[in-house]
Amino acid sequence: MSRELILSSIRRHLRRGPLPPDHRLMLAARLAQHPRHLIPARSRLPRPEQIALFISQVEKEFGTVVRLSGLEDVPGAIAEYLAQHNLPTRLVAAPHPEITALPWGERPLLEVRFGRAEPSDQVSLQHGFAGIAETGTLMLPSGPERPTTINLLADTALVLLRASRVVGAYEEAWDLLRAERSGGNGPLMPRNVMLVTGPSRSADIEQTLELGAHGPRRLHVLLIDDDPAAKPDAG
Amino acid sequence: MLPTSPAFKENAARALQEERLQKALARTKPQFHTKRAKAVAALPEFEQIRDIGRDIKNHTLQFLDHYLETWAENVERAGGHVHWCPTAEDARAAVLAICQRVGARIVTKGKSMISEEIALNDYLERHGITPVETDLGEYILQLRHEPPSHIIGPAFHLNREDWEESFRKSHTDLPPDRVFRERRDILTEARTKLRERFLAADVGITGANFLIAETGTSVIVTNEGNGDLTQTLPRVHIVLASIEKVVPTLEDATNMLRLLARSATGQDFSVYTTFSTGPRRPEDPDGPEEYHVILLDNGRSSMLGSPFQDMLRCIRCAACMNHCPVYNVVGGHAYGWVYPGPMGAVLTPTLIGIDQAGHLPNASTFCGRCESVCPVRIPLPRMMRHWREREFERHLTPSFARTNLRLWGFFARHPGLYRLATRAGAALLGWLGKRRGGRFTALPLAGAWTRGRDFPAPEGETFFARYQRLERSHAL
Numbered sequence: 001m002s003r004e005l006i007l008s009s010i011r012r013h014l015r016r017g018p019l020p021p022d023h024r025l026m027l028a029a030r031l032a033q034h035p036r037h038l039i040p041a042r043s044r045l046p047r048p049e050q051i052a053l054f055i056s057q058v059e060k061e062f063g064t065v066v067r068l069s070g071l072e073d074v075p076g077a078i079a080e081y082l083a084q085h086n087l088p089t090r091l092v093a094a095p096h097p098e099i100t101a102l103p104w105g106e107r108p109l110l111e112v113r114f115g116r117a118e119p120s121d122q123v124s125l126q127h128g129f130a131g132i133a134e135t136g137t138l139m140l141p142s143g144p145e146r147p148t149t150i151n152l153l154a155d156t157a158l159v160l161l162r163a164s165r166v167v168g169a170y171e172e173a174w175d176l177l178r179a180e181r182s183g184g185n186g187p188l189m190p191r192n193v194m195l196v197t198g199p200s201r202s203a204d205i206e207q208t209l210e211l212g213a214h215g216p217r218r219l220h221v222l223l224i225d226d227d228p229a230a231k232p233d234a235g
Numbered sequence: 236m237l238p239t240s241p242a243f244k245e246n247a248a249r250a251l252q253e254e255r256l257q258k259a260l261a262r263t264k265p266q267f268h269t270k271r272a273k274a275v276a277a278l279p280e281f282e283q284i285r286d287i288g289r290d291i292k293n294h295t296l297q298f299l300d301h302y303l304e305t306w307a308e309n310v311e312r313a314g315g316h317v318h319w320c321p322t323a324e325d326a327r328a329a330v331l332a333i334c335q336r337v338g339a340r341i342v343t344k345g346k347s348m349i350s351e352e353i354a355l356n357d358y359l360e361r362h363g364i365t366p367v368e369t370d371l372g373e374y375i376l377q378l379r380h381e382p383p384s385h386i387i388g389p390a391f392h393l394n395r396e397d398w399e400e401s402f403r404k405s406h407t408d409l410p411p412d413r414v415f416r417e418r419r420d421i422l423t424e425a426r427t428k429l430r431e432r433f434l435a436a437d438v439g440i441t442g443a444n445f446l447i448a449e450t451g452t453s454v455i456v457t458n459e460g461n462g463d464l465t466q467t468l469p470r471v472h473i474v475l476a477s478i479e480k481v482v483p484t485l486e487d488a489t490n491m492l493r494l495l496a497r498s499a500t501g502q503d504f505s506v507y508t509t510f511s512t513g514p515r516r517p518e519d520p521d522g523p524e525e526y527h528v529i530l531l532d533n534g535r536s537s538m539l540g541s542p543f544q545d546m547l548r549c550i551r552c553a554a555c556m557n558h559c560p561v562y563n564v565v566g567g568h569a570y571g572w573v574y575p576g577p578m579g580a581v582l583t584p585t586l587i588g589i590d591q592a593g594h595l596p597n598a599s600t601f602c603g604r605c606e607s608v609c610p611v612r613i614p615l616p617r618m619m620r621h622w623r624e625r626e627f628e629r630h631l632t633p634s635f636a637r638t639n640l641r642l643w644g645f646f647a648r649h650p651g652l653y654r655l656a657t658r659a660g661a662a663l664l665g666w667l668g669k670r671r672g673g674r675f676t677a678l679p680l681a682g683a684w685t686r687g688r689d690f691p692a693p694e695g696e697t698f699f700a701r702y703q704r705l706e707r708s709h710a711l
């Protein structure tokens with residue numbers, strides 16, 4: 001069998017047979033503990049500065065961020081952003097309870113559809129699972145509440161993110177995901193987890209950066225200031 | 236791809252004459268250098284993260300059988316399938332079998348070096364399946380029937396006019412007199428054309444930068460988002476991965492990711508780093524219904540326990556070629572196969588044989604820059620030297636080269652003497668050359684060489700001296 005062929009070739013060249021049980025146990029323990037390695041100091045900051053780092057990193061990568069004091073401000077902020085950029089007022093939004101519960105009725109001009117994105121969608125709204133300050137990265141795991149197509153198909157991608165979900169390093173975001181999923185008996189990872197840093201781009205034509213290659217050309221984060229310790233005037 | 240590596244010398248000579256390529260090289264090199272240097276300078280812990288990266292890879296290789304088994308169990312637990320493929324032929328057949336079973340006619344593809352290694356596109360085409368490359372660089376190369384010349388910037392050797400010309404020739408349904416005012420217009424046309432393909436595809440094929448044993452996950456890294464569309468929209472997702480891609484945990488992968496983008500493009504992080512685990516779950520609104528991984532060995536397992544084991548740490552970041560003085564004058568095509576530059580010079584002989592690729596390890600000045608930038612600290616110069624010795628032992632080198640290599644070996648161990656002697660030699664030849672109109676038609680000790688060509692008289696400066704001078708002036 002080809003599986004045995006590859007495994008036995010590996011063992012032959014490593015000059016050993018299959019690993020003895022105690023060795024396997026040791027390796028299984030390493031997996032179970034999944035130890036962290038060095039975490040760069042750059043994101044170990046007091047909360048307000050950590051949020052500020054997240055924002056400046058998103059902007060460095062050509063994304064934009066608006067800070068809102070509560071979820072109720074989201075529809076208005078979206079309407080304003082779309083008007084500013086001359087974009088259509090129709091959008092597809094992730095069917096996350098926090099998004100479906102927004103006061104959409106207060107902005108009757110916004111036409112919102114909940115579900116997966118289609119190729120004709122020009123604006124999409126995703127629910128951010130976590131933000132990573134280290135590099136201004138969004139963690140977007142797939143699932144019924146967060147379709148993957150929402151991250152990819154529209155030209156303008158909006159992401160709703162609670163400031164309380166902004167962490168310093170990738171490892172902290174993995175911990176959030178592990179904590180959320182370890183209860184169930186399915187696989188630890190959802191089908192798809194995207195780490196998104198800025199809008200899509202390519203430098204394939206003469207090494208010159210152009211935004212909007214295959215994915216969104218604009219990435220706009222609606223950051224909800226729900227973390228009292230993280231407010232700009234705190235601390 | 237049929238290797239032309241045996242003709243490295245001829246390829247290299249041709250590359251030096253190629254104006255288009257030289258223009259592209261001149262444009263690219265400083266960019267890669269400064270971007271990487273800036274990204275590295277902004278992360279004070281970078282050197283330690285490199286050490287950790289090297290150790291993670293070494294640990295995994297030492298227990299590779301175990302980690303692959305664990306990874307495969309977890310893929311299957313998540314509903315995916317693993318196809319163990321000892322050879323390139325096995326891998327091609329496995330991909331084709333899946334495509335035929337689901338009746339695929341169009342297959343979209345994210346960037347994958349494994350796909351080039353197993354020459355998948357030609358094979359699929361021969362069996363009536365249309366592969367469509369979706370990475371912009373790979374897409375234009377497919378239109379032009381050219382191989383990639385760089386592992387992360389496959390089309391960097393093309394200039395804007397080449398793009399326009401190819402698009403006019405291939406997108407014949409668009410008005411022939413359309414104007415491309417800026418690069419953006421080229422990009423927009425490609426985006427529109429490829430969107431149609433994404434939607435029409437039955438199968439999407441991507442590579443994998445990492446496999447994660449703990450979770451049965453494959454990871455891809457892109458800036459365009461093409462890999463994500465490739466694996467999200469079609470009914471079937473096939474991942475092409477080789478056995479050395481596995482790392483134990485998410486935390487291990489994270490450490491490697493801190494190295495990858497910085498070393499490759501000088502970004503802190505790529506735009507899309509995507510972790511895929513199995514097919515669409517029952518409650519998911521999108522994603523593929525089938526998830527397959529083609530796990531390729533193709534000679535890699537025999538590198539374990541050999542002097543070339545360290546090469547299996549490679550994360551394909553391309554830093555070694557970006558910083559290689561030889562690559563930077565001859566480009567990627569001269570290397571004659573899929574993997575160019577220093578990493579190719581080491582890897583290619585192991586994958587296609589030293590008889591085919593014996594020249595490549597010679598394409599080095601042993602300046603050591605590749606090793607100094609390699610994020611996982613692969614001792615590339617040492618391994619190239621190893622290949623040279625092997626080639627030497629196998630008497631593949633003509634006896635003349637052998638004698639001279641011995642002489643060179645003496646000088647190489649005495650670098651001061653070497654520089655003195657070559658400087659004297661270059662100065663002498665330069666002086667003689669000036670009196671002979673800049674060319675030699677015959678040279679003492681190099682009769683075989685000058686028989687077929689003229690030896691350009693040196694300008695009185697050795698490569699090493701010029702390299703140092705350029706180094707100083709560019710402050711790379």
Ligand code: SF4
Binds near residue numbers: 615
């Ligand atoms: S050998 Fe090192 S520098 Fe070269 S591509 Fe591989 S990891 Fe990168």
